[in-house]
Every structure is written in C-alpha cells, then in structure tokens.
Amino acid sequence: MPAEGFGVRAAPLRESQRLHSALQAPQVDHPALYRDLLRTNRVHWIAEEPPATLVRDKMMECHFRFRHQMALVPCVLTLNQDGTVWVTAVKAVRGLALGQFAVFYKSDECLGSGKILRLGPSAYTLQKGKNRTRVAPEVSSDSPGLHPTP
Secondary structure: OOEEEOOEEEEEEEEEOOOOEEEEEOOOOOHHHEEEEEEEOOOEEOOOOOOHHHHHHOEEEEEEEOOOOOOOEEEEEEEOOOOOEEEEEEEEEEOOOOOOEEEEEEOOEEEEEEEEEEEOOEHHHHHHHHHHHOOOOOOOOOOOOOOOOO
8 A cells, every 4th residue: 555654655665574664665656566576385286286287397377366356467387396386477566575375377267376485576676787787878089078878
C-alpha cells in the first residue's frame, strides 16, 4: 500500500529487521519494485510429484501468482535438484517479497506452490548495471570544454 508523508508518495520496498528499518521507493511505480526472477523453497505439488514435463525437461512454461485474485503471470519454471524452483516471469512483476507464496498453474489447474526464499535483481538494479557499462560518447576536439552527459 502506498505511503504518503510530507507530500511524497512512496511504496514499501523492503524491511530490515536487523536494522529495524523499512526502505521505501520514491514512487509506486519505481523500477526497484519490479522483478522477473525468484526462487522458492521445495515446492508442494498437488499431485505429490512435479509435472512430468518439468521432470523430463527440467523447465516448463506455466503461470503463477503471488497474491490472491491477481492476474496469472506467464513464467518458466526451472527445477533444481533439491526440489526448489527458479521462476522466471515473462514480464517483470511489481511487489514480490520474501515469504510470499508463488502458486503455479497450468491452464486453470493448480499445480502447487512454494514459499519465496530469494529474489532476483530489481529492474532498477539492472538499469544501474547497464549505465555503469555504457561507454561515454567521444567529445569532438573542436568543442573544448563541452562534455556530453552520459
């Protein structure tokens, strides 16, 4: 839920129990709130075993959600040897958090769920990485003192 104070809209980003603090993104649509990768604990499969396609190929296309009544998100599951899965969303989603449950679906059939243990980098972190590796354009010698902004 967005927080407002001092005339600034913000959204919860993450909490730190160790530091007794909470971080907030400066806007409700800030890139730090979006991620497309997560890892769950060992998945509880409704059929007691992972789907045959996932076992055979170690990957499977399906859908997931992490909030009740949210739209299903297309994803690819990657099965790890320990029964955990990596979930790669086709498009980054807003508001993933540690401790939530990812619930997996094939069509309208619920396959199972797993608790989110690890999150991939945010869209903000990935953008920062791109900016660090970008090469600044060369400045022509006929314009001394002018420097392009990266």
